[in-house]
Amino acid sequence: MITRFITDVSTKFNPFAPRSKTCRIFLSLLPPNARQTMKINTVLLPRESRDRSALSLKFKDGKAMELDTEKLGIKGIVEEVDRHSRMLDRQEELNG
Amino acid sequence: MPPRIPLGLRQSAAVCPGAAARTPAAATIPAAALIHARHASAVTPAASHEQMTVSPPPIARYPTTQPPSHKPPEFRKSQLHRQYTSLLRSTPLMLLFQHNNVKASEWTGIRRELAAALRKADATIPEGSADADLASGIKFQIVQTGIFASALQVAEYFHPEQQQQSATSSSTTSAANIPNATPDPTDPAYTHALSRHAWEATQNNKLSHALTPLMSGPLAVLTFPNVSPVHLKAALEILWPSKPNFPAPTRRVNPGYHEPAVHSGLQKLLLLGARVEGKVFDEAGAKWVGTIGGGLDGLRNQLVYMLQGFGAGLTNTLESASKSLYFTIEGRRTMLEDEEKGGEKKDGEESA
Structure with a gap:
């Protein structure tokens, strides 16, 4: 996953919900120095909570992304993030 | 193979005449004395009934610390x-x-x-x-x-x-199910x-x-x-x-x-x-x-304290009915006494 262009990650999930797996794996995919390069905000919901898990990202160009972690698997999320990141990568290359 | 027993003189002499000539002592034994030996055979004790029907307990082919497992234990x-x-x-x-x-x-x-x-x-x-x-x-x-x-x-x-209890009750040893020596x-x-x-x-x-x-x-x-x-x-x-x-x-x-x-x-x-x-x-x-x-002890203390408080509350509640009755009656009695006294005083005042 290309994480260079992410500036802000905020997640909210109940770890006891099976669907929260996607959020947790996304957090584990961030590089070791992620806390220095981006703002990461994680909210753990209590066990009885029925709220849906949520993941929202912000990119360097200002694009905000709300991803539905209940429907998309981790593969789908990586695909969505990479699609935008590749575009930013190309722009950066063209601008020099 | 039948045991070797010296046969009769004539037969042995016929088989090997040189040997008979060299052992004169053997030649002197009469053939009639050796008749019983002709029918003898090496006797080994017969297998007992237990040995015939039950196989000996299998020897464990593994160390006791390494019983056979479902997954390969070396992984x-x-x-x-x-x-x-x-x-x-x-x-x-x-x-x-x-x-x-x-x-x-x-x-x-x-x-x-x-x-x-x-x-x-x-x-x-x-x-x-x-x-x-x-x-x-x-x-x-x-x-x-x-x-x-x-x-x-x-x-x-x-x-x-x-599970052990149910396993021991169901496993009865029968002749058809002799335990195998190879670990299963x-x-x-x-x-x-x-x-x-x-x-x-x-x-x-x-x-x-x-x-x-x-x-x-x-x-x-x-x-x-x-x-x-x-x-x-x-x-x-x-x-x-x-x-x-x-x-x-x-x-x-x-x-x-x-x-x-x-x-x-x-x-x-x-x-x-x-x-x-x-x-x-x-x-x-x-x-x-x-x-x-305070850990578990602290929790226990809390429980004891709570139960004590509960007991005191219960006795208070149970007592309160009788107490209030007592107070009511006592109050009524004092009231009546006061009235009587008051009446007596009034009478006294009137008489005075």
């Missing part, structure tokens, strides 16, 4: 499975963390700070208590998630001590964590442990050999600080905690849940266990 994952099952069976208090790309240097720092905090907690507990000297037994280790999930199923749902992993006598029966016990799809949803992604567990809220509080203050009850150590008290390596590592830890005495708690539940003052 690392089999041994990890064994280790995790034993860990889950022996630890009453366990915290589950997710670690997101924590570096080795950060782990070192975190473990160092944790050990220091736990030693400090140890010092506050008086000698002789059950919670004394726990710090060396508290371990923070990364676990292989899939193997840990499987070990959790075995530890929760495989109870060999219950399906034998119900094998009840270790890697046995076929342990595996079968976890194959029921309806079983789903409350911790199962946590078994994905990178996992680390903090295990305590005893339920000690004091140590839990010390650990939470380091690993999962939160403001009112579990404040992180200040920079002045513990400068090592605020080193960048430790701090960046701690930011990447997430407290997912806890398992206390087999029950599952979430993050808030784990904190609640940490706030029980």
